[in-house]
Amino acid sequence: MPRSVGKGFIPYLTTNDGRTIQYPDPLIQVNDTIVYNFETGKICDFAKFEIGNLVMVTKGGNIGRIGILEHLEDHPGAFNIAHVRDSAGHVFATRSNNIFVIGKGEEP
Template sequence: ENDTIKFSLETKTIVGHVSFDVGNIAMITGGNNLGRIGVIERREKHDGSHDIVHLKDNAGNKFATRLHNVFIIGTGTTALVTVPKSQGIRLSIVQERQRKLQ
């Protein structure tokens, strides 16, 4: 469930598989944390409701989102795809303002 495969378009074969496990790197595909990248710390199961996944980004910021917003992109801290220059880290309002003033 929620695993990711790496597919070669040239050979039309599956060349890799990454399971949805604690410690793997993931990208957020929806919700308020859209575009953020982090390592899965834990998963909370809620019967009859949405499961919640807790992640931590490279800057040490922790955030949580619904399970269906999480897309696994690699094992451990190594991504199978190219990540954005920002490393998927969301800056605070103060940090964003300081960056723009520089």
């Protein structure tokens, strides 16, 4: 979820479905997930892209798998790697840009 500053220095973010939300919570960062209320047009809650949160793999060979984010490896100049543990206890690795946070620290 990209964050930017628009005309008049108004902060905004753009969601995966193309919505633009002005004046988001300053704690929301790139790759975090928001809970959006369509009736009020406001952000209700958000989940951080951090270890211990529930994620879903959206690209690559592990597409569709759900699990807990266990570890993030930073590889400057290359793809960052995320290690995820699924409900069966299997740990697998994928690129960090292939995962999407779907909840806060829950069991898969």
